[in-house]
Amino acid sequence: MTRILVTGAAGFIGFHTAKRFLAEGVDVVGVDNLNDYYDPQLKADRLTLLAAEQGFDFHELDLADGSAVAALFDSNPFDAVINLAAQVGVRYSVEAPDVYVQSNLVGFANILEGCRHGKVGHLVYASSSSVYGANTAMPYSTKHSVDHPMSFYAATKKANEVMAHSYSHLYGLPSTGLRFFTVYGPWGRPDMALFLFTEAVLNGDPINVYNEGRMQRDFTYVGDVVEGIYRVARRPPTTDADWSSDAPDPGMSGVAPFRVYNIGNSEPVELLRFIRAIEEATGCEAKMNMLPIQPGDVPATYADVNQLMSDTGYQPSTSVEEGVARFVHWYREYYKVRTLA
Incomplete structure (x- = not known):
């Protein structure tokens, strides 16, 4: 593997993924549309760090622009494509489903077409625990x-998963979907709970704690996630000889080089423990507004990652307390927040 495409390279996971492959000596072409769903300055600062790395080439484009995506693939042979670009957010999809159609469906179809015609060796794409x-x-x-x-x-x-399977079957495109479970860490998104909670706690503002704090999430540190992505990308799937069409396993296929994996920490953590880790890392007490669960949310997520571990040797190793402390340290440095004595 010498040259790959990382979509969503200015995003949270895309930024860390690009850095990891660059550190391994792999040339990375990064693309992003740099939309304003959250602070564009954060995306620009991530790109500044990537641009300082040898082997990084950035293109600003929207994956929903089919001609632009086709031109990108025509001018760049890729050994693998790691598609991390998407419109994110469960709650925003309630308000603006049309945005998700363009980014997550039209954009992904254009990536599939680019991989097909570019004869890409492996497509790895972001799915979700949702x-x-x-x-x-x-x-x-x-x-x-x-x-x-x-x-x-x-x-x-x-839809991305079933679209990928059809291309794997019809065109022999090896594809692997990764169902992410609540990824967090330095350079994280401002709309995520850790960012919002840390900002509020440091400012002495109250935080909204949904489902009375009984929500459970499989919080997964971004470094562990990127390690999983790196391992998966280097292992294109094949058809599974043991797959049965009478009782089909939806995570693999006997008619296509296709896999879907969970990628999580495999340890459910209650939201209140997560908040306690923030309190410990910041040295501040959280003021909590206890609220009912929100529409579209699920009360708990917990990943079985045994297949990913068996196939790739993936092993998450970062505790919530350690990962939260790393995020708080980054947040204080990035936003120049005074460190308490």
Whole structure:
């Protein structure tokens, strides 16, 4: 592997992923549309760091622009494509589903076409734990049904998985979907709970704690996630000889080089423990507004990552307390927040 495409390179996970491959001596072409869903300055600062790395080439473009995506693939041979560009956010998808159609469906279809015509060796793409929807069996397994999404965002992510399978089957494109579970860490998104909570706690403002703090999430440190992405990207899937069409395993395929993995910490953490880690890292007490669960949210997520561990050697190793402390340290440095004595 010498040259790859990382979409969403100015985003949280895309930035860390590009850095990891560059550190391994792989040339990275990064693309992003630099939209203003959250602070564009944060994206610009991530790109500034990437631009300082040898082997990084950035293109500003929208994946929904089919001609621009086709031109990118025509001028760049890629060994692999890591598609991390998407319109994110469960709650925003309730307000603006049309944005998700363009970014997550049209944009992903254009990536599939680029991979097909560019004869890309492996497509790795971001899915989401939200695809499990109304399923309450824990831990979430790729063997479980994902037929009942609870948000339009989740529906677009499931659509990505079935779109990828069709291209894997029709055109022999090896594809791997990664269902991310609540990724957090330095350079994280301002709309995520850790960022919002840290900002509020340091300012002495109250935080909204939904489901009375009983929400459970499989908080996964971004460094562990990137390690998983790196391992998966270097291992294109093949058809599975043991797959049965009478009782099909939805996480793999006997008719296509296709895989879907959970990528999480495999340890459910209650939101109140997460908040306590923020308090410890900041040295400040959180003021909490206890509220009911929000529409589109699920009360708990918990990943079964055994298949990913077995296939790639993936092993998450960062505790919530350690990961939160690293984020708070970054936040204080980036925003020049005074460190308490």
